[in-house]
Amino acid sequence: MLQICLSSCGDDDLKKAAKLSEKVALNRDRTTGVDIIYSDSAKVKAQGFAPILDKVTPANGAIYQEMPKGVKINFIDEITTKIKGSITSDYAIMKDTEKLTIFRRNVVVVNENMTFNTEELVWDxxxxxxxxxxxxxxxPDGTVLNAVDFTATEDFNFINWKNGSGETYVPDNFGE
Known part of the structure; x- marks a missing residue:
């Protein structure tokens, strides 16, 4: 037994498809080997590196910048101009209109006071x-904490979290 199924598109279906494709059209400008400087009041605060930076302009909606191959940002000490910490991630997106940068996948923040590992970090x-x-x-003393609802100031000098749990290091001479 042979069964044949035929289908066709009428003019109305094609018009709907054309309208749909217009709504999702976007323009993407790609830059490779990107070096980004973030400054405030003429002082360099951070320097970022991304192998690929895509500036995406949707037909409808706000422009955003995407780093599909990841990013590394070094925080710069204003006085010594030395690196005082860093953020790395496998993916990042900058939403200029909302002033948000979202780091995703294997996000690691390092400074002299701590290392923070997460799958998503948002800079507001x-x-x-x-x-x-x-x-x-x-x-640095070996304390490991699971942090929920983590927040930190831009310089990571003040951190806060809720519902934390973990293990802490207590020196042998504690309480003496």
């Missing part, structure tokens, strides 16, 4: 805060 330029739903904080 308006609030001047970094935010993450959860992650792991490791301190």
């Amino acid at each position: 330029q308006n609030k001047k805060l970094f935010l993450s739903p959860k992650g792991v904080v490791t301190k």
